[in-house]
Amino acid sequence: MQTRNIFILTGSGISAESGLSTFRDKDGLWAKYNIADVASIEGYQRDPRGVLDFYNVRRANLVGARPNAAHLALAELGARWRHGVVTLVTQNIDNLHELAGFRNVIHMHGELNKMRCGDCGDVRLADDDLTLELVCCACGNIGGLRPHVVWFGEIPLEMDTIYEALARADMFVSIGTSGAVYPAAGFVQAAQEAGIKTVEINLEPSENADMFDIAHYGKASEAVPAWVGEILRGAGAV
């Protein structure tokens, strides 16, 4: 059956070769920080300044980061695919898919370069460190500005859009994620139950590797361009 609509889910592994830390690798962020302290609403309520600083450091690290060949290959697929829709949902809060040229990225865990007012919900670019002394431009309140990021225990963003795209997909592709965090880790099961082709591209088998029909293991900067080339050639798009 001709593949038409492709649903792609990415995780931190796609940005690893751009110099950004993953989470659960041996040198990942969760080896250095306690998730509950820095990526949960309770941690923020306990120590807001500490959590703001955790994201200020990550935002500063993002300044020099550049997309790698995997990001660029997905942007090429998005630009050249003529048989249907390519939906890109990322768990990542970096902006490397956008810098690579992919349009309409769905950031289900939010975006590091944006801040949200906890008082009025205003979301806008955060071009500097977030502090408790900042004044919200929309409502004028002080101390409510937080990263526009989804913490554990919070509801991911654009879930209706995501499930609608998943329901229309003919192929589900998971790239650079350990499959440890829900609801993203549950997408492959929904794809399987819908009877669509499931593909995993990762450095090593993920926690739900057995749910994929096809797997390509290796570094994203090599495996993703190879897969994109295969898809475009197979569809006669090259």
Ligand code: BV8
């Ligand atoms: C929610 C913040 C309710 C931003 C993050 C069952 C069902 C539903 C929920 C739950 C459930 N069980 C438990 C839960 C609660 C919880 C959860 O999943 N807990 C886990 C620990 C069990 N989930 C939640 O709280 C979520 N909210 O469920 O709300 C709801 C649900 C549905 C609908 C309505 C309401 C909120 C989850 C979001 C939490 N925020 N981060 C930030 O600081 O970045 S999650 C965190 O993990 C990151 O955002 C990251 O995106 C995410 C996933 O990690 P990965 O990207 O996979 O990274 P990891 O290091 O794990 O793996 C990297 C992979 O890359 C590895 O496999 C590695 O081999 C590979 N790799 C490395 N280098 C390369 C490579 N691959 C290729 N090339 C390379 N070079």
